[in-house]
Amino acid sequence: MKRFWKINIFTGFLALFSGLLTTNANPGIRLRFTDKGLQLVDTVAIQLLNEKVKTATIPDISGDADTPVGHISYSLSSVHFNSLSIPSSTFKTNPGVGLTLQISNAQVSLSGNWHYRKDHWPHISDSGSFDLDASGLALSVSAKLGADSTGHPTIATSSCSSSVGDVNIHFHGGASWLYNLFDSYVAGKIKDTLQDKLCQEVSEVINNNAEKELSTFPVKKQIDRYALINYSLVSSPVFNESYLDVFIKGEFQSATDPKEAPFSPVSLPTDSESAKMAYVWLTDYVINTAGLVYQDAGFLNETVTPSMLPPNFSYPLNTSTFKLIIPKLYLMYPNRPMKLVAHSTLRPTVTTSSSGIALTMTGRVETYAQLENGSFVYTFTMGLNISANVKVAVRQSNVTGHVDSVKVKVSLIKSAIGDISINMKLLQFALDAFADQIIAKQLNKIGDVGFPLPVVDGVQLVNAEVTPGKGFNLIATDVKYSPGKSDATDNRPRGRNKIVIV
Numbered sequence: 001m002k003r004f005w006k007i008n009i010f011t012g013f014l015a016l017f018s019g020l021l022t023t024n025a026n027p028g029i030r031l032r033f034t035d036k037g038l039q040l041v042d043t044v045a046i047q048l049l050n051e052k053v054k055t056a057t058i059p060d061i062s063g064d065a066d067t068p069v070g071h072i073s074y075s076l077s078s079v080h081f082n083s084l085s086i087p088s089s090t091f092k093t094n095p096g097v098g099l100t101l102q103i104s105n106a107q108v109s110l111s112g113n114w115h116y117r118k119d120h121w122p123h124i125s126d127s128g129s130f131d132l133d134a135s136g137l138a139l140s141v142s143a144k145l146g147a148d149s150t151g152h153p154t155i156a157t158s159s160c161s162s163s164v165g166d167v168n169i170h171f172h173g174g175a176s177w178l179y180n181l182f183d184s185y186v187a188g189k190i191k192d193t194l195q196d197k198l199c200q201e202v203s204e205v206i207n208n209n210a211e212k213e214l215s216t217f218p219v220k221k222q223i224d225r226y227a228l229i230n231y232s233l234v235s236s237p238v239f240n241e242s243y244l245d246v247f248i249k250g251e252f253q254s255a256t257d258p259k260e261a262p263f264s265p266v267s268l269p270t271d272s273e274s275a276k277m278a279y280v281w282l283t284d285y286v287i288n289t290a291g292l293v294y295q296d297a298g299f300l301n302e303t304v305t306p307s308m309l310p311p312n313f314s315y316p317l318n319t320s321t322f323k324l325i326i327p328k329l330y331l332m333y334p335n336r337p338m339k340l341v342a343h344s345t346l347r348p349t350v351t352t353s354s355s356g357i358a359l360t361m362t363g364r365v366e367t368y369a370q371l372e373n374g375s376f377v378y379t380f381t382m383g384l385n386i387s388a389n390v391k392v393a394v395r396q397s398n399v400t401g402h403v404d405s406v407k408v409k410v411s412l413i414k415s416a417i418g419d420i421s422i423n424m425k426l427l428q429f430a431l432d433a434f435a436d437q438i439i440a441k442q443l444n445k446i447g448d449v450g451f452p453l454p455v456v457d458g459v460q461l462v463n464a465e466v467t468p469g470k471g472f473n474l475i476a477t478d479v480k481y482s483p484g485k486s487d488a489t490d491n492r493p494r495g496r497n498k499i500v501i502v
């Protein structure tokens with residue numbers, strides 16, 4: 001009983017913390033798990049429960065009773081589960097509460113030892129073993145999902161009830177009056193013990209396994225040496241009849257100097273989509289914070305030298321390429337290799353609307369010509385505005401982005417070689433090739449890898465469909481769960497079996 005007490009205290013604390021975490025901040029990401037998606041968790045939870053009862057110990061049952069041989073004291077000891085069969089269960093949202101797991105019509109078989117001793121002289125006694133089958137077991141357990149002050153999701157049992165239908169026992173050894181004793185004294189105690197035990201085991205699966213699993217939820221996910229994503233929950237999850245919504249910060253932050261971005265996510269429209277297993281509303285904020293972090297990290301500054309271009313690229317980085325575009329450059333530095341120092345001057349931004357996702361980047365390119373003695377001389381600076389359409393997709397659990405058509409607009413910003421006339425048409429040709437073969441390739445190298453959505457290990461998104469909305473992309477997806485390499489007999493406290501809530 002001590003254990004239940006502990007659980008209640010724990011639940012109380014969680015409720016306190018969940019109450020605390022109510023910010024008005026819009027989430028960068030809204031995650032929805034529908035009841036269809038929660039069926040996956042059901043399967044995993046039942047597997048875990050099956051494994052867990054195998055090693056569960058049941059407290060001894062003892063008492064005293066009047067029998068044909070006189071008043072006796074009896075005990076049932078070393079009672080253990082042989083099997084638990086759960087033919088049907090449901091795991092659903094419980095509006096305003098959290099989640100409810102219901103099991104019905106389950107069967108259990110137990111074995112153990114019996115012993116009795118007559119209270120008065122002659123103190124006759126006997127002992128043997130027994131097998132017991134209980135059927136018609138039902139259980140309903142509710143769990144509260146919340147978020148703690150560090151933005152981790154939490155789960156804890158809030159209530160549990162169970163009932164046991166018929167109980168049959170077979171005593172090995174002993175006299176026939178033992179069966180009467182069982183019916184009139186012991187059966188009820190067994191039922192009570194079983195009911196408590198089932199609730200206790202299920203509560204432990206939730207309060208230990210699931211809670212531990214959720215505590216590993218990646219509230220901070222390192223992406224590379226520049227960036228991490230803040231996946232903290234910004235408020236407690238919300239439940240209704242058919243789904244639960246989780247509100248996630250979804251902010252890219254500097255890996256070395258994390259700070260809040262100076263802009264916020266749009267507010268997402270309420271939406272009652274629930275046909276798929278999971279939905280992810282990914283606001284532009286997420287990608288725009290990524291743009292900010294990589295911009296500040298200097299990741300978007302790049303020096304381009306001739307050897308970095310593909311060898312067969314039709315516009316080699318050489319003043320000869322500019323012979324017709326900027327005649328003066330060629331006149332001053334004929335047939336000289338060049339160097340471009342490119343940097344992004346504004347953070348890249350994406351803007352999603354129902355017609356698609358537009359990416360814009362703004363930067364400058366300083367051009368240099370290399371002299372015979374190897375040193376570089378600055379020649380002029382171009383301003384570039386790059387725009388592209390992005391296609392968002394999902395691979396495994398990563399969101400990826402792919403640009404198809406990249407457009408570059410150019411202007412002359414500064415010249416160190418005097419007034420220069422530029423053949424804009426020819427320059428645009430060269431830049432279009434550059435955009436297509438160099439910039440797009442670079443962007444896609446990053447975009448095709450993408451970044452991971454906040455799911456625990458072993459979860460894969462399948463059949464994902466992406467629909468652009470106003471300031472966000474909606475990913476509607478089914479979920480596949482592969483418990484990894486763990487074997488099914490894992491019942492160490494820190495099991496590999498995952499309870500997947502988010």
Ligand SMILES: *[C@@H]1O[C@H](CO)[C@@H](O)[C@H](O)[C@H]1NC(C)=O
Nearest residue numbers: 151230232233234249258259
């Ligand atoms: C992540 O976001 C949460 C919620 O806004 C915030 O409390 C927390 O400080 C952030 N973490 C970092 C490292 O900035």
Ligand SMILES: *[C@@H]1O[C@H](CO)[C@@H](O)[C@H](O)[C@H]1NC(C)=O
Nearest residue numbers: 239240241242243270271272
């Ligand atoms: C669930 O809640 C949302 C928002 O609170 C609401 O718009 C939607 O209609 C609800 N769906 C159902 C099935 O109750």
Ligand SMILES: *[C@@H]1O[C@H](CO)[C@@H](O)[C@H](O)[C@H]1NC(C)=O
Nearest residue numbers: 295296297298299301343344
């Ligand atoms: C990127 O280049 C710009 C312009 O040269 C410079 O101001 C900025 O400091 C650079 N960023 C980093 C992080 O090196």
Ligand SMILES: *[C@@H]1O[C@H](CO)[C@@H](O)[C@H](O)[C@H]1NC(C)=O
Nearest residue numbers: 310311312313314315433437
């Ligand atoms: C350059 O060569 C590579 C492979 O050798 C090829 O994939 C690419 O299409 C070529 N590019 C041009 C512009 O010819």
Ligand SMILES: *[C@@H]1O[C@H](CO)[C@@H](O)[C@H](O)[C@H]1NC(C)=O
Nearest residue numbers: 306316318319320335336337
């Ligand atoms: C630059 O172009 C000239 C003329 O085409 C050529 O002689 C020279 O080797 C080129 N330099 C480089 C580095 O490609």
Ligand SMILES: *[C@@H]1O[C@H](CO)[C@@H](O)[C@H](O)[C@H]1NC(C)=O
Nearest residue numbers: 370371372373374375376377
């Ligand atoms: C290369 O030549 C230029 C102009 O003749 C000169 O200004 C520069 O100092 C020289 N650089 C080196 C490394 O000798």
Ligand SMILES: *[C@@H]1O[C@H](CO)[C@@H](O)[C@H](O)[C@H]1NC(C)=O
Nearest residue numbers: 362383384385386409410411
């Ligand atoms: C590039 O964009 C900036 C800011 O949006 C604008 O001021 C500038 O005129 C644009 N330049 C070109 C060449 O389109």
Ligand SMILES: *[C@@H]1O[C@H](CO)[C@@H](O)[C@H](O)[C@H]1NC(C)=O
Nearest residue numbers: 223395396398449450451452
């Ligand atoms: C998902 O994104 C992360 C971070 O960019 C990357 O390390 C990982 O390889 C990606 N996974 C896949 C399957 O592409």
